[in-house]
Amino acid sequence: MSGQAPAAEWGPMTKQRAAIWLISISVALLAVGIIGGNVGIVFALLLALMLTGIPISIALGLTVLMFLYLLTHVPTEAVALKLFTGIEKWEIMAIPFFILAGNFLTHGGVAKRMIAFATSIVGHLHGGLALAGIVACAMFALVCGSSVATVVAIGSIILPAMVKQGYPKKFGAGVIITAGSLGILMLPSIPKVIYAISTNTSIGALFVAGLFPGMLLTLMLCTVTWYLARKRNYPRMPKANWGQRWTAFRKSVWGLMLVVIIVGGIYTGVFTATEAAAMAAVYAFFISVFVYKDLKLKDVPRVLLAGANLSAMLLYIITNAVLFSFLMAHENIPQAMADWIIGKDLGVVAFLLFVNLTLLLAGNVMEPSSIILIFAPILHPAAMRLGMDSVHLGILIDANMEVGLCHPPVGLNLYVASGISRLSITELTVAVLPWLATMVVFLVIVTYWPSLSIWLPRAMGMM
Amino acid sequence: MKILDHLEEWIITFLMGSATVVIFLAVLHRHMAGYHIPVLQDWLLSLHFGWAQELCIYMFVWMCKFGAAYGVRTGIHVGVDVLVNRLPVEWRKKAVFVALIGGAIFTGIIGTLGTSFIWENGMHYAMFHLLGLDTGDLPQGPTTPDLEWPTWVVYSAVPMGSFLMCFRFLQVMWIFSRTGGLPHHDSAHVDGLSDDDLTFEAAVLKGGAK
Numbered sequence: 001m002s003g004q005a006p007a008a009e010w011g012p013m014t015k016q017r018a019a020i021w022l023i024s025i026s027v028a029l030l031a032v033g034i035i036g037g038n039v040g041i042v043f044a045l046l047l048a049l050m051l052t053g054i055p056i057s058i059a060l061g062l063t064v065l066m067f068l069y070l071l072t073h074v075p076t077e078a079v080a081l082k083l084f085t086g087i088e089k090w091e092i093m094a095i096p097f098f099i100l101a102g103n104f105l106t107h108g109g110v111a112k113r114m115i116a117f118a119t120s121i122v123g124h125l126h127g128g129l130a131l132a133g134i135v136a137c138a139m140f141a142l143v144c145g146s147s148v149a150t151v152v153a154i155g156s157i158i159l160p161a162m163v164k165q166g167y168p169k170k171f172g173a174g175v176i177i178t179a180g181s182l183g184i185l186m187l188p189s190i191p192k193v194i195y196a197i198s199t200n201t202s203i204g205a206l207f208v209a210g211l212f213p214g215m216l217l218t219l220m221l222c223t224v225t226w227y228l229a230r231k232r233n234y235p236r237m238p239k240a241n242w243g244q245r246w247t248a249f250r251k252s253v254w255g256l257m258l259v260v261i262i263v264g265g266i267y268t269g270v271f272t273a274t275e276a277a278a279m280a281a282v283y284a285f286f287i288s289v290f291v292y293k294d295l296k297l298k299d300v301p302r303v304l305l306a307g308a309n310l311s312a313m314l315l316y317i318i319t320n321a322v323l324f325s326f327l328m329a330h331e332n333i334p335q336a337m338a339d340w341i342i343g344k345d346l347g348v349v350a351f352l353l354f355v356n357l358t359l360l361l362a363g364n365v366m367e368p369s370s371i372i373l374i375f376a377p378i379l380h381p382a383a384m385r386l387g388m389d390s391v392h393l394g395i396l397i398d399a400n401m402e403v404g405l406c407h408p409p410v411g412l413n414l415y416v417a418s419g420i421s422r423l424s425i426t427e428l429t430v431a432v433l434p435w436l437a438t439m440v441v442f443l444v445i446v447t448y449w450p451s452l453s454i455w456l457p458r459a460m461g462m463m
Numbered sequence: 464m465k466i467l468d469h470l471e472e473w474i475i476t477f478l479m480g481s482a483t484v485v486i487f488l489a490v491l492h493r494h495m496a497g498y499h500i501p502v503l504q505d506w507l508l509s510l511h512f513g514w515a516q517e518l519c520i521y522m523f524v525w526m527c528k529f530g531a532a533y534g535v536r537t538g539i540h541v542g543v544d545v546l547v548n549r550l551p552v553e554w555r556k557k558a559v560f561v562a563l564i565g566g567a568i569f570t571g572i573i574g575t576l577g578t579s580f581i582w583e584n585g586m587h588y589a590m591f592h593l594l595g596l597d598t599g600d601l602p603q604g605p606t607t608p609d610l611e612w613p614t615w616v617v618y619s620a621v622p623m624g625s626f627l628m629c630f631r632f633l634q635v636m637w638i639f640s641r642t643g644g645l646p647h648h649d650s651a652h653v654d655g656l657s658d659d660d661l662t663f664e665a666a667v668l669k670g671g672a673k
Contacts, residue, residue, distance in 0.1 A: 058540070
């Protein structure tokens with residue numbers, strides 16, 4: 001229903017080619033439906049509906065209704081009941097709160113102060129402003145759970161500044177697109193909440209587990225940027241002294257305090273994850289309006305409405321995904337998939353490769369929340385049987401989502417950055433390549449080095 | 464029509480804001496009640512916030528249902544458009560119609576299912592009771608655990624929201640058939656981008672990096 005941009009980029013196919021595509025797709029789906037039995041029918045139906053461009057939430061719901069009505073004797077009342085009770089879970093309510101907190105942070109001048117602080121630390125190195133952008137994204141990611149919000153918040157300030165200093169626009173956009181994806185890896189993150197809900201993993205452990213991988217990715221992105229900047233001789237900024245650094249830190253400390261509230265609150269048991277999210281929202285509102293005064297009180301309803309719009313969309317997908325997982329459980333699909341995967345005798349290494357490839361492919365057509373809601377319940381049982389850690393799988397999925405966010409055709413970060421920089425998606429796709437390659441290397445590291453993710457939550461006794 | 468649009472926006476803005484405030488107060492209350500401040504503590508202990516969590520959940524469920532309808536109007540419900548956008552123009556138009564009709568059908572069915580569900584779970588009784596008719600052996604319907612509200616009232620968000628959403632899909636379809644335009648959610652929209660150079664300079668200066 002959305003995203004007219006790709007059509008403009010690549011242009012429509014000729015009728016003949018389109019017909020060939022459509023026919024081959026329908027033949028493939030039919031084959032899947034016939035060969036795969038009930039499992040095949042469910043997924044063929046879902047894919048067919050999704051390819052018409054129906055919103056994913058509705059495609060999920062329609063698949064369930066059609067399948068239950070046509071092929072089983074499950075009473076429709078069961079569906080109705082699920083619709084009511086599907087999202088009545090306290091943990092799910094963390095999502096709207098985190099979205100709201102992110103919205104307040106984006107509009108409230110927190111990003112600006114974090115950038116100033118980051119600039120005072122790394123600004124004097126080669127490509128100083130670009131490095132500052134990455135570090136600021138990492139800091140913002142510590143308190144914000146969405147990568148799009150991170151790109152908007154940091155990118156809309158640092159990109160114009162970089163262009164003004166003489167960086168090529170493409171370079172700046174490439175840096176911000178990839179660094180922005182840290183938003184869903186570091187500490188709080190909406191995809192992590194969704195994963196936690198669909199697999200019953202501890203939200204707190206997942207939050208903390210993302211810290212070291214996030215720091216590693218920050219370091220890797222910084223190294224690549226520094227190397228490119230030195231080779232191309234991009235401008236450096238005057239070195240700040242310790243006094244200036246202290247001032248910059250003091251100004252940004254209000255935003256950084258949120259880390260203490262969220263992680264400290266959950267860790268000490270003062271709050272549940274949802275309450276911590278609500279506290280974060282109230283705190284972000286408070287500093288935006290009363291401390292930094294960058295947000296006017298009269299603009300607050302607009303921020304609330306934008307937050308509500310996005311949350312409602314996510315909650316709606318979740319409601320329908322609950323229906324879908326009800327159908328999957330009814331047909332025993334996750335169990336069958338797990339049996340099939342175990343039966344292939346893949347071993348952990350090959351299984352993880354398979355997981356990564358599947359998720360990267362899915363990242364080409366869907367956005368993170370939908371991917372997690374559809375794939376986590378399928379992959380989780382198999383991973384558990386192979387002796388993997390639930391938290392590690394969560395971080396792995398998260399890292400995959402990050403890569404998906406940074407490349408076309410559905411990488412949201414690209415679209416946001418394209419909106420800020422007025423560069424076309426095609427240009428950005430090329431611009432982002434050096435960092436995207438870095439992220440793929442990072443993905444391999446995260447995949448095959450579990451302790452990187454699970455050491456910290458273990459050490460803190462959260463799992 | 465304008466009134467409906469505004470009402471929708473007001474409802475979800477209000478629900479979002481007040482749910483946050485309710486949870487904030489509940490947490491604050493829980494921790495403040497732990498301190499030994501003579502009169503304040505007694506007063507705080509006399510208040511019960513046990514229902515806050517439940518209220519918050521229902522507020523968000525309502526927000527979700529009405530917000531989803533609002534989302535149809537703002538085009539925030541994303542789908543897989545990789546294939547559709549590359550189809551020839553007339554075919555794309557047909558595909559969009561199929562998608563919108565699918566949305567309308569699904570929400571219509573859910574609305575109908577929801578209505579019959581709440582009707583059988585207490586609304587029937589409540590209506591007859593209200594009108595003074597013989598309720599016979601109709602079930603009175605369950606109530607919610609903490610707030611003790613009748614569940615059919617709480618759950619009426621599902622049919623109401625679904626029918627509203629169905630209406631929105633039909634509305635979008637009508638507009639699309641007339642003008643060929645679709646609502647498009649622009650997540651890249653940033654306010655006040657024009658003066659960002661200034662704010663950045665100011666921030667850096669204030670931050671002392673220069």
